[in-house]
Amino acid sequence: MFEKTFYKKLLKNSFNIPLRVKFWDGSVKEYGDGDPQITLIFNRKIPVKSVLTNSSIALGEAYMNGDIEIKGSIEDLICAAYQKKSSFLENGKKFIKYMPKFSHSVKSSVKDIQHHYDIGNNFYELWLDKTMTYSSAYFEHPGDSLYQAQLNKVDYILRKLDPKPGRTFLDIGCGWGTLMLRAAKKYNLKVAGITLSREQYNYVEEQIKKDGLQDQAKVELKDYRNIGKNEQYDYVTSIGMFEHVGKKNLGEYCQLLSQYLKPNGRALINGVTRQQGGATNGWIDKWIFPGGYVPGLTEMLNHIIGNGMQIYDLESCRRQYQWTLEAWDHNFRKHLPEIKKMFDEKFIRMWDLYLQSCAGGFKAGNIDDFQFLLFKGPSGYDLPMTRDYMYDHNK
Structure with missing residues (x-):
């Protein structure tokens, strides 16, 4: 229940286009006004801790592994997230507690x-x-x-x-x-x-x-x-x-x-x-x-x-x-x-x-x-x- 509450709050203000989200338990939530242009499907729970550690790594790897599916344009979804000022992508520093280190030698x-x-x-x-x-x-x-x-x-x-x-x-x-x-x-x-x-x-x-x-x-x-x-x-x-x-x-x-x-x-x-x-x-x-x-x-x-x-x-x-x-x-x-x-x-x-x-x-x-x-x-x-x-x- 905690995970779903977290993701509902996270996604509520993260996109400037209508979006449909299907959660791992089969429940569906729609955001924005109008017919959803994209459907985001959680096939499995993505640990909240991993998102709070680094949202781009956690969600990117979830997509790579098939834990998340995107029906519609990924390009439009990412664009919609960056254009929304309250998005976890646009305001991402609060979700990044870990960054990989590189020496550049x-x-x-x-x-x-x-x-x-x-x-x-x-x-x-x-x-x-x-x-x-x-x-x-x-x-x-x-x-x-x-x-x-x-x-x-x-x-x-x-x-x-x-x-x-x-x-x-x-x-x-x-x-x-x-x-x-x-x-x-x-x-x-x-x-x-x-x-x-x-x-x-x-x-x-x-x-x-x-x-x-x-x-x-x-x-x-x-x-x-x-x-x-x-x-x-x-x-x-x-x-x-x-x-x-x-x-x-x-x-x-x-x-x-x-x-x-x-x-x-x-x-x-x-x-x-x-x-x-x-x-x-x-x-x-x-x-x-x-x-x-x-x-x-x-x-x-x-x-x-x-x-x-x-x-x-x-x-x-x-x-x-x-x-x-x-x-x-x-x-x-x-x-x-x-x-x-x-x-x-x-x-x-x-x-x-x-x-x-x-x-x-x-x-x-x-x-x-x-x-x-x-x-x-x-x-x-x-x-x-x-x-x-x-x-x-x-x-």
Whole structure:
């Protein structure tokens, strides 16, 4: 009886859409006005203590294990919770008494990154597009495919840098290499990429050989802190990377970013950020991205400016990431027969929850995705005066 009373109180003020809840004893309770859009089913009791310890871990694991079922859109349910100010998600600090600890040493960072990215290239190939780009796409038109939108994003980032042929380019956290190889082939830059993922490293190595770029491109299995004090580049990018470095290392990350830039060099960093301030999510930290930390926008700005760089342009791509995640989840579900041959039901439920809940977070504005165009120097004098050049597809 205590558990049901607790959950009734918890759920009463947690969503801004009509919701039906079916409890473990078969009783049903409806919340909100109008016909319920989503049904939340408790197949088993979820211990109250675990929710009070960390609500995201407790409820996320309950879904993974089949103790909770959701009939309807998980994305809409998560969005509705974040948009409700009295929700346990929006007001979650009162429900978090435990958070996992991460050292973010070079050794532990290798382990954290490989936990996520070394699941297998064949898994990611099923639901990413053929560019193998694992960050927000850029949908210039409503009819853009995911593939086209990822090409849009890569070209948009490179146009923002306004690169000149023959200069040097570094991609920190290069993923499967699409951005760095595009920079080499389209802009004739001498490019380097680093990653901690063995799977990504092998993939990029293969692409470099396939494209005959051995004299123009290199990839290294290396931490961003170990690039070398004397290595400097005209252009540096880091896409979907700074969320992995941890709160304590953000200052060092920006200091090294500045160090790796030549005088008057330019950088574009892009990552998940929060306008409301930095945050972690216990369930995502435990199961998806160990050591992840989403920095606050002002937190990032302070680190950037405090390390000798200035901001030329700042753009929110929040809705772009929402659309990207929806496309990924669509592909994920489309390829469930193949994925079921690779992984068990718990893994599949975990990834579906991850993709949809992140889409819901972006949709609600709980998380954002910013592109920071930076320069190192007193003026950024060699960048165009207006943003028109960024949209010039002939460049």
